[in-house]
Amino acid sequence: MKITFWLLDVNYEVENHEPEVWLWGVDTSGDRVLVIDKSFLTYFYAIVKEGYSPVKLADEITSRRALYPFIVKVEPVERRFFGKPVKALKIYCKDPDLVAKYAKALQKLDGVRECLEDDVRYSMRYLIDNGVVPCGWHEVEVEEESERRNVKVDRVYIAKSSPRFVEKTEVPNLRVLGFSMICYGKEGAPKPDRNPVVIISTATNTGEEKQFIAGDDMNDKPILEAFIDYVQRFDPDVIVGFGVNRQDWSYLNERCKRLGLRLSVDRAGTEPHTSVYGHVSITGRANVDLFDYADEFPDVKVKTLENLADYLGVMKIEDRVLIEDVEFASYWDDREKREILKRFSMENTRCIMGIANAILDFAIQLSSLVGLPLDHVGTAAVGFRVEWFLIKHAHKIGELVPKRVEQPYRPYAGAIVLSPKPGLHENIAVLDFASMYPNIMIAYNLSPDTYVAPGEPTPPCGVFEAPEVRHRFRKEPPGFYKEVLSYLIDVRGVIRAKMKEYPPDSVEYRVLDARQKAVKIITNASYGYAGWIGARWYMKPVAEAATAWGRHTILTAIKMAEGEGLTVVYGDTDSLFIKYDPEKVERLAEKICEKLGLEIKPDKIYTRIFFTEAKKRYAGLLPDGRLDIVGLEVIRGDWAAVAKKVQEKVLEVVLKEQSPRKAARVVKQFIQELRQRKIPYRDLVIWKTLTKSIDEYEVKAPHVAAARMLMEKGWKLAMGDKVGYVVVSGSGRLYERVKPYMFASYDEVDVEYYVTNQIVPAAARVLECFGITEEQLLKAGPEEEVTRKLTDFFGG
């Protein structure tokens, strides 16, 4: 019989050297199925050295059967490696777990240049070779399994054919379960060996909400049991949480171990286990940590659940009562406040469900595009997402996958940034090259496999030679990157055209939009990938040639603009800011496209724009009255909110009312309010990331001092964590006067620091262009003088 199923998760089992691939999915009737494929024979490659006979080498390996008992076949094949034809042996191995070992041994054999692809996991090998796509539909010939397997699905099948991918946009109705938990710990971060889980809140996409709450004795065994039981009864396909890969799952695992429970929440009777890229795998389900997608929202500076939910419109922060981790214990201990804590926990899970609703489509599309299972794809860094997409394509064209080798870091020149003309400008059009680097890579066939090294003869097809750096690339045939990028750009166009056929609020539109976003991300990351020393297909000349052509492109465009009599006031990498003249700008765009073969088009028009003397920092007023603020403190996450708010207001007044003097008055008013401590405390918190582990720091930085204080109190902090601190009164260096924000009170705050080192610099950054100095901002304004006189008089 034949079934069609959507692939949710994949794992493999090896017993007595017999491997099985387990494909977990949902079929067209909505049944949960497990398809077991026992037929896939894995392999790796050995590249044969020049001058050696592949056949002889193959025979030699076969004759040593005793040494490699699970090698079942050795096949001489023709492949490409970095575009160059190579002779290789395809060595089939019955037991996937022995591949790495055999490859290592055969590497030493005389005549073997290098073993390749032994580092591709069996399950990934299976997906790639069979064209099986995670989060995609497949047809497969199966037989129902008679033997009772201890798995939690409606049907178990044995595959009688390889699954065949079927193009279908729709996503089956998945059961989604979200959860979050509260642990009780009196000091610092709770530890699973001492501190119980007191609340677990769950919610499902069928609208069911549940809480598992410990009693006064805080015995969490019953609630953990009830939670596990509930997960099994609801039987979710997707489990979502926030920060679960790093925290919740390991905490639950250890807690259960301690209490003599099995955390069996999967479909195969195993426990959650950490796997590739640090994701926690729950067999048969997709465990999705929404925290892993927080990087997709760069506007959210501090990646907390409540900030993300607020940003995505799931739950506004002002509608919430937020409870800090430090306060959990005291809230629990107080009968009345415990109710607030319960609500807080439930709201967290609601936020998780809301965020999941906003992100899951994208995660699913990303998974099917790059070919990594849904639970891995989020934890895989951008470089690895690109790489898996490339590996899929490499297999199709017979290009062998290079080993990841340690490369020395060699910097190279990047893009051009023009110095802006400071001050205010009216009517400025921004021209942008569309996907500049990907299109340059396509136009000049930049690719690891088309590179012609110095000393190599020019091929008959001719070469493209990059300006300045003189790297050469064959014009023909189309390189690896060119093919991949052309496909991505085309497919995005197709998706965007298809989107127009659906109303924006339809499911189809949402899915297509998620897909085009996924495609865009992979496209835009490909240049960076090419120049990343960690990339399997790293090749500096490729990246270096791309930027060289980029510089040539923008410089040519600038010259042409000036030739048209247009004034360029700023530009960065692939954009030109031009004094707007509709006809001339239109003509210019056409001429540039014609001359360079790269599309450039007007992106937006600012009715007014403000530049400081610095590059990469400006603010523009759009025709609809909105402000675009770029690079300035307003959009930086490491400035106190009070300074950001003041600067934003200043920019608004300057751009809309063109009144720097009024802006200065606003600044003074803010300063006054701050001195009276009328500004909310949270607006004084400064957030900074720990970019390394704490003892690697060479200088004493404020946020590191704050981090140390947190750690002394039992907090766990790691690289990448954000530390929020305030500056308090006292003497000495700044780093001696900071406290984690939750340890300080408003009275301790050094208000003058915020005046002189936050508000005034942020405001002066803008106002100094109009002749208003820091001193003037600090000088008491007329209004304030009045207040002071009154205060003096009344002795306040």
Add this chain to the structure above:
DNA sequence: GCGTTCAATGTACCT
């Protein structure tokens, strides 16, 4: 001994 200067360190941004 003390204030000033400046390179180094560190973070976060832009495209």
Add this chain to the structure above:
DNA sequence: ACAGGTACATTGAACGCG
């Protein structure tokens, strides 16, 4: 653990003064 280009705050050692 995608790239290079850029701004800016703070530290801490060197420097200059007397």
